[in-house]
Amino acid sequence: MQKQNIIFNLDDTLVYCNRYFNKVIGEFADQMTIWFHTLTKEQIKQKQLEIDLELIDEHGLTSDRFPESFIGAYKYFCDLTGKEKVKHEIEFLRELGFKVFNVPVEPLPYMNETLQQLKKAGHELYLHTGGDEENQRRKITQLELTTYFEHRIFISVHKDTTALSDILKTIDADPKITWMIGNSLRTDIIPALELNINAIYIPAEVEWKYNEVEVKVEPKAAFLTLNSLQDVPTAIHKHIKEEGLNHSFGLVP
Known part of the structure; x- marks a missing residue:
């Protein structure tokens, strides 16, 4: 089996993330309705989200941005x-x-089994996560993810096509045998499609509005949608097998 370069996203692909943010946003809205009796929780959450998305352009996916969205909404009201x-x-x-x-990070179902299976099959595993160094390293350390990724870990404050392109150059990856796996259409899937590498989209249980975008890029490589991490090894190995057969029969150059 031909060895593949497999790049995983972290938050809501390998570990739960949005569920914790939504819980804290709920606590924020509860407190705000005590201070602002005429406002609804929905109005408060909508303004917080609006400010949070605006701050991404300036600060990227840093941890400081999120608390500032609470304060910005408070000052606005x-x-x-x-x-x-x-x-x-x-x-x-x-x-x-x-x-x-500060919430202890929790792996998604089949995280360890999936990574172990791919590692055992001889594939090269990489991690590309968005955020600041301290917080993302905290999660990586808690789940001992260096067991699978070793030093092949990339953390981007601005997680986009440029960041992924830099990674592909750094690892000298052949696009035909390189995969990006993630839940974010914006920061995982569209960059992968724009760079003509294989992509696997695994929708999150609860998605962040920032990640909800329309995919307008025409795939030039494999583009799969799966329901669970546990389906990843089978899907990749099936693709490798089909590509091998196509080459054997002269169906691809």
């Missing part, structure tokens, strides 16, 4: 309603936002 901005309330929101980065 203070200005809107005439409420005084209270220092200890702002500090409370900042601490609440950072709370999500």
Whole structure:
């Protein structure tokens, strides 16, 4: 079997992530309705999301951005309603936002089994995760992911086509035998398709609005959608086998 370069995303591909953010956002909305009696939780969550998405352009996927979205929403509604901005309330929101980065990380089902199976088959495993170094390393360390990825770990504050392109150049990857596996259409799948490598999309249980984009790139390599991590090894090995048969019969150059 031909060895493949397999690049995994981390958050909501290998480990749970959005569920923790949504829980903290719920706590934020609950507290805000106590301070702002005329607002609904939906109005509060919508403004927080709007500010959070705006901050990505400036700060990327850093941890600091998320708590700032709470504070930005709070200040917005203070200005809107005439409420005084209270220092200890702002500090409370900042601490609440950072709370999500102290939650023990939890692997998705079949994470270890999938990585072990691919490693045992002789494939080269890589990790490309978005965020800041400290928080992502915390997760990697907690789950001992260097067992599978060793030093082949890349952390990008701005996770996009440029970041993935730099990784492919660094590892000198042949696009035909290189895969990107992730839950984010924006930061995993579209960059992979734009760089003509194979892509596997595994939708998250709960998706973040930032990741919900339309895929307008025409795939020039394999583009699969799977329901679970455990389906990844079979799908890749089936593709390798089919490619081998096509070469044997002269169906591909």
